Amino acid sequence: MTQESAARPPDPSDPLPDLTPDQLETLHQVGDQWSRVTRPPREWRDALPVDPNVGSYPARHQIHPPRYERFVTVSELGDEKRASEVSRVRALSSSSTSPLGSRVRRVLLGPALKSTALVRERMRKLVALPVLSSDALSSVAYGPEAMITILVIAGVAGLALSLPIALAVMLLMLAVGLSYRQTIRAYPNGGGSYIVTSDNLGRVPGLVAAGGLMVDYVLTVAVSIAAGVAAITSAVPSLSGSAVPLGLGAIALLLAGNLRGIRQAGLIFAAPTYLFVVCVGSMIVVGLVESARQGFPAPTPPQVNATTGVTLFLIMRAFSSGATAMTDIEAISNAVPAFKPVEWRNARTSLTWMVSMLLALFGGIMALVLLTGTLPKPHETVLSQLGQHTFGPGVMYTLLQASTAGILLLAANTAYNDFPRVLSLLARDHHAPRPFMRMGDRLAYSNGILLLTVSAALIFVAFGGQTNALIPLYAVGVFLAFTLSQSGMVVHWWRARTRHWRKSLAFNAAGAAMCAVVFVTAAIAKFTAGAWVALLAVVVFVVLALRIRVHYDRVGRALRLHPHTASLPGNTPPAPLCPPDRVPPGPERSERGTDRDGTEAEAEETPEEIHHLSVVAVETLDLANIRALAYAASLQQPVLAVHLSPTDEEAERMTRYWRHWGNHLPLEVVVCPYRTIIAPLVDYVGALHEQRPDLTITVILPELVPAHRRHRLLHDRMAFRLRHALRERPKIVVTSVPFHV
Structure with a gap:
């Protein structure tokens, strides 16, 4: 460990580390293999039935804090018009995370703080x-x-x-x-x-x-x-x-x-x-x-x-x-x-x-x-x-x-x-x-x-x-x-x-x-009086820390990209879909698209009535995420990759890596200044669904599956949390692509 890396405090961009020249070369080789077995990137982009740019979170000068300047609330993506139109969606999102508990938590602990508030x-x-x-x-x-x-x-x-x-x-x-x-x-x-x-x-x-x-x-x-x-x-x-x-x-x-x-x-x-x-x-x-x-x-x-x-x-x-x-x-x-x-x-x-x-x-x-x-x-x-x-x-x-x-x-x-x-x-x-x-x-x-x-x-x-x-x-x-x-x-x-x-x-x-x-x-x-307990605790801590490092090293080796082990999609074209501006608004759509109370109905009864969009949540470009992208591309449906970045610097870095890979699939990078990942992702999926309520959106997540149950505590349960947050929303499916380590 160098002095620079040891002395540097944790940073929001730590989940997306800089790739070494060797890793970049491997990423480029994997992209070359993709280019030989899948359609050109332009065809994937043209097949998208939605506009992936659904807006952005408010800029700093647009934030009007309720009490103090450093306090902000988590807002919806887009402008004020969309925020008013999706009040019902926001209510559903809040209900999935227990509105009473969330309200009590905000009263006791205060509103969420923006990343830039760290300095203040x-x-x-x-x-x-x-x-x-x-x-x-x-x-x-x-x-x-x-x-x-x-x-x-x-x-x-x-x-x-x-x-x-x-x-x-x-x-x-x-x-x-x-x-x-x-x-x-x-x-x-x-x-x-x-x-x-x-x-x-x-x-x-x-x-x-x-x-x-x-x-x-x-x-x-x-x-x-x-x-x-x-x-x-x-x-x-x-x-x-x-x-x-x-x-x-x-x-x-x-x-x-x-x-x-x-x-x-x-x-x-x-x-x-x-x-x-x-x-x-x-x-x-x-x-x-x-x-x-x-x-x-x-x-x-x-x-x-x-x-x-x-x-x-x-x-x-x-x-x-x-x-x-x-x-x-x-x-x-x-x-x-x-x-x-x-x-x-x-x-x-x-x-x-x-x-x-x-x-x-x-x-x-x-x-x-x-x-x-x-x-x-x-x-x-x-x-x-x-x-x-x-x-x-x-x-x-x-x-x-x-x-x-x-x-x-x-x-x-x-x-x-x-x-x-x-x-x-x-x-x-x-x-x-x-x-x-x-x-x-x-x-x-x-x-x-x-x-x-x-x-x-x-x-x-x-x-x-x-x-x-x-x-x-x-x-x-x-x-x-x-x-x-x-x-x-x-x-x-x-x-x-x-x-x-x-x-x-x-x-x-x-x-x-x-x-x-x-x-x-x-x-x-003080040994016999109890100091031995403290010394034993230190020994147990060191052994446990070393074992955790062994597990993460093994996972890191398993996730490292290799040109001959990365998953590849078949040579499959995206399924043709009607563009958003040509969605036919017939009486059948209006009758079957909504219920009496104005809520969306899930009325598809035959396979041809179901239109798909696969949204892949990408954290970084490793073997598990490449496998999730390959799985989504193999479904013969339009695919959109989404990356949530806490800073503009990480967003630029992810875009650079994506282009180095070959830009094979459409990527939308959302700069989210909040510490939560689930709520912004739910918000983004909801914004896509508003554009095409007739679409069935499948959210695809790579999921690490450790061989031992005790190792599950070392990894985030993002798929479970996202599935829980989206279960109240109609026509949204959450699936995970397991990666066993």
Whole structure:
């Protein structure tokens, strides 16, 4: 995998990749074989009983959004006159997809967004910072406490190491933060752990890094929700028996917010993050000022009983526990394409802000802990004790607790932004099912969001929503990804040797070494407590991803064009049909063509009364699509190929490939700016049917039929969905040409 292809984010034109010179030559050879066994292209075009150009979707300046400029609705093909004439067809189309469910979905999630709205749906820095930093910033609420909890078992001697270990954790934060700034510079199109590791260390290490991230993202949602619910139930004990329903409700809220799209989720989740930063920052400033006024008095020595001695293993455990305060620090480098232009520059600025705030909050909390001698208590967090000591009971303390609970609940939003994005990159590289590569009509990776929600909800319920039960599984995967990513950057700088490469290499090498220490320590210390589950999940993920790649590679080889294996039609002329302007309007037609209510009647009773048109939906020119075209041409009926393109660039590319093949059959390319495929195809077929209501239109689709049932989940069920959408329309037949792999 080259750096350019690895760093490039998924694009709407990915389903139609550029053909290599060898593939173009093969396509030309297949076209030559067609030219020897079928009629000239002009005869096929002249035989069409309809005009294939039925109109286009409205241009950008013609769109009148209902509420905001970025919102558009899916309109019919053609002009306003046709839209009014086919209101009944639109109603039928809506009924095939459950009008009530569609209406509720639009109310909750908003109207569909046009492809060009992707640029306007990107985040500015003030929105991206809370969206992508909520998990890392919220971890200061439990990171310092986790470190002190380990040291307190060694008594006063262990607590005396709090300052140097805290400084080591802050040094790790700084080193990792600077190293990810180098990652953004080297991969300006987005380069998280998966991309960097795959590009520099190879496919399997890249999948290991991706597995660590995926496991960590799922656990991030479960742990953050569990911690937030614990904060709520601590403040309101009467809700302690409803922890699981409260957590599932919070996950459902996150699901709805993220399905609305990046920008909407950012606006929803920005305020709680900023409120938390302001409250904790105010507590640190007030506490330090008050301590300075008193001359920084020495705290009262704590009365603790040591249960173990100070050992190297204890120090490493405390260091790894404190390092949980920097989980998901790489989120910004993963989501560079989500920023407004200039993307990489805004991402680096946001990363600098995040690391600066993380250092300030973590260092400030540790300073207050050391100045006040605060120790963990069974039923009260360290942050709560510091708030009581600084503000006393009152409005500020209540606001601090509320903001802490809020950011812990919303910290899971970082995972919701990055999990679907990483999954889409895996799908682009054929390591995950292709549906995860597709954006929904709200410009969000809806399938990935749904998978994350279901996985996190199952884990949350399985562990009863208990934070203590989930923590041992946490952070192992992310530090595995950190270690591999930083190691990959070391290899990158060694190969590239660009300006200041030695300094960059040193930063990444230091970050890799420190992250490796945290990973090994956490894996060993927490192995029996549950870390083995996370490690096993990573192994299972890697094996599954490799097996998926094997399947897609086998399908790709099976679909590759070969001059002697491509299907060819017989030497069959198109059946003669009456052109649309010479359709005889007799009384028999008017009587048998409509029912009393004005709907079209299917009254053909003899074969000669049936007139055909075959419409072949073509995605790309591979063996399966060529076979579908050959099948349609062999029926001795007029054939029209239709290709839906999300962009003008893909439309031009498809037209160029079609001409290179030989332009044997008529092709109509429809530029559809919407994320759905079924609705525009149904609309197009309906427009053809309006021209010639007497025609029986057969929609022909190539359909991959895997040998094993389990592989069907890796492919779109387009034929089933289209058949379901068209079943309410008269005189339209949907058939599929199976291609067994």
